[in-house]
Every structure is written in structure tokens, then in C-alpha cells.
Amino acid sequence: MRVPDGLPTEIDLTRPSAARVYDYFLGGAHNFEIDRQLAEQIAAMTPNLAATMRAGREFLRRAVRVLLDAGIDQFLDIGSGIPTVGNVHEVAQRVNPQARIVYVDIDPVAVSHSRELLAGNDLTAVLHADLRDAERIIAEARATGLIDFDRPVGILLAGVVHFVPAADRPGELLGTLRAAAAPGSFLVISHSTFEDQPQEMLDAQRLSARTDTEITLRSRAEITGFFGDWTLLAPGVVHMPRWRPDAPGDVDDHPERFGAFGGVATHARSAG
Template structure:
């Protein structure tokens, strides 16, 4: 199989036509850090370069995934049965639909991503899975996300929904209006809905983190580090559940989890808030 003149290795037939496997993809870099198999040499090279400058980057991404799983279980416990995962990336073991269906059978999940590779692979693994679907859309286009989600028939916005924005908003520069996009999503949600956000920050971070941010531009999705105050503003009109916006390891750790004395090392905040 060839993609834009490049030979695609055996076992990667899931890559849709037209994808340039010689350009790193943020979704595939993330997959590599999580230990996934859906990435290419160019992704691994960039990931290793970033990791050489910020050794905690892999820990940060894995911590974010663990937070997402904890939060989905929490939301299921609060009665949420509909999940809209925006910026879902390439699904790995312990995906949102697996966690949600285990915690609350009958739950429905819609995955949203702008990366065609992530979307195509999601469609492949979701084939035959009841109650789960995927759409290709940009987090900046809330109207399209809401419209396309409605067409799938898996989520009823008249009932409570959990919107998951785990590790995605920091890929949206200020000039592209991330606040307006999140506001549109908030406005579409029924009372009793929840908004989940995890977001990279420069708060308390050493200079090498800033340099790694510059490197992230090579994927076409440069990371925008934001302060706690800036991230909290995304929850406007919603009430943060305890413990509020905190560094990821401090968000409702499981009892058996070791106490992290330096949670700031992950360089990312996490929070979950309720509407009404």
C-alpha cells in the first residue's frame, strides 16, 4: 500500500488513503507515549526528542489517561449514561466506552477527533460495538460536533451528557477561540450534565517544558500552555466538583494509589464540573 508516494509497512492497512506517514501526528505521538502500536518512525522520533528534553512527558500522558478513566467511573456513578469524548485520539486499552459500559451497562459514547488516522482506527475497533460511534470534527467547530453527534442518534442532548475534553484544548491557540467553542458546548448541555477538562500548563514548569512546547509545533498542533485561572474560565457557569481544578495526580486518586508529593511534575491540570 502506498500513501502519497511512501511505502506503508505491513500491518498498517488501517491508515486511510491520503495520510502522509512521513509527517508526525499528535495523535500517533500520544499513542506511542501510551504504549500503543499505531504510530510510525517519524512519530517515535519526535516523541523521543521531546522526551529527551522533558523526561516526565510520558508520565504526564499516562497520568492523563488514568485520570480520564477515574473520571468516567465517577461520572457513571453520578448517573451519567452519555459521553461525548472530544479529541479522543487513537483508542488504546481501557477506552472510554469500555470503562463506561463496565461501570454502567447501556451507556453510549461518541468519540470525536480531527485526525483522520485516529478516526479511521476508531471506526475499525468500534465495528460491532453497540452504543459507540465516532465522527471526524474539530474541537473548534462546536456546531458541527453537536450536529454530527445528533445524526448518530446515540446522544440525546435533552438529557445529561458528560463532555470530555481530556488533553485537547491546549492544542487550540488563543487566536482560534477555544473559549467560544467550549461556551457553545456548555450552552448545548442539559442541567445535570458535566464538563471534564485536562490541560497542559506552564505553572511551576522548568524552561525545558517551554522548549518542548516549541517542538510540538512540528506536528502541526503546537501546545498552548495555560494558567490555572485561564483553564478555570472554561468551566464558567458550571460548579467544579471536589477537589476542584488540581494537578492531574490530585484529582480523586484511588485509595491504593501512592501519594504524589510533586504532582506539578505532570505539568497539567484536571477538573470536572456540573451544570445546574
């Protein structure tokens, strides 16, 4: 791949990165040989995984549309990854050209590519930050001038909370993000699970320990807990393809094979 201008020098190209492995699975060009090797190894173990990642993008796209319909015009997308076709700003700004999006990722390559791709789009910004420092993300997102936390915001955590181990207290981080959001805000989460998974999927998950971002699989109950006291939209926390499919026929006969749950909740206005 072409190394973009201004690529940070701290990138360790001897270790695969989750963002670049993900990019490879989605058919992107922003990955290195080390990433492709790991992706191929994972793919050989779990033929479903590439489909899982695409199902994750589809879930995110449908969720963003629902938020747009509810009038959300500002989005904080944490763990946004390498911009690929159908990214949040494309979905959102097609519906509302004034929609503002702040992307956040821990991966310097993802950040660098995102900045390159979004140059000239004044209604977007890209932060290089860690979900585990939620306070900093809120402060920096506010400082961009694009997110007004006194108004409803869409907080997107698609395929990222499973990179936060229990030791880093993901429940507290989610609490910090929810507390910053005004009534009328929405929270979108998709998260890998061990529930109903075949052994090879669980083995493949262990390979993620080779990246800097090991995955922690969680139960549906744990994932539901990340929404706190916000009100879950129907149909609740479900296998991703089951969350408001565009057409009933889009739902796979075995949606559990995608290995992740998705859900959307809102901070009810009456809850203050």
C-alpha cells in the same frame, strides 16, 4: 505498524501527528517512524512526559467513573485519540453496558483505528471532526442517535483544549458545548500548563509546533474559565494526580511535574 483498511489518503506521513506520538508514549502500536522520532526527542528532553500522559489517562478514567456514579450514560469524548487500553467505552460499558459514547478526533489515523476497533459496538460512534467546529460536532453527535442533548451528557475534553490557540477562541467553543448540554451534564477537562514548569518542559512544548497541532500552555485561572458558570466538583482544578486519587498514596510528591491541570464541573440543575 499495519496500515488499517480504509486509511484516508490525505494522511501526511512526513509529519508527526500528536495522536500517534501520544499513542507511542502510551505503549500503543498505532504510530509511524516519524512519530517515534519526535516522541524520543521529546522524551530525551522531558523524562516526565510519558508519565504525564499516563497520569492524564488515569485522571480521565477516574473522572468517567464519577460521572457514571452520577448516572451519566452518554459521553461525548472530543480529542479521543487512538484507542488504547482503558478507553472511555471500556470504562463506561463495564459499569453500564448500555452507556453510549461518541468519540471525536481531528486525526484521520486516530479515527480510522477507532472505527476499526469499535466495529460491532453499536453503542459507540466515531466522528472525524475538529473541536474548533463545535456546532458541527454537536449536530453530528446528535445525528448518530447515540447522544440526546436533552438529557445529561458527559462532555470529555482530555488533553485537547491546549491544541486550540487563542486565535481560535477556545472560550467561545467551550461556551457552545456547554450551551448544548442539558442541566445535570458534566464537563471534564485536562489541560497542559506553564505554571510551575521547568524550562525543559517549556522547550519540549515548542517541539509540538512540528505537528499539525501545536500546544498552547495556559494558567490554572484560564483553564478554570473554560468551565464557565458550571459548578466545579471538589477538589476543583488541580494537578491531575490530585483529582480524587484512588488512594492517597497514588499522589506523587510533586504532582506539578505532570504539567497539567484537571477538573470536572456540572451544569447544576437549579441553574436551569
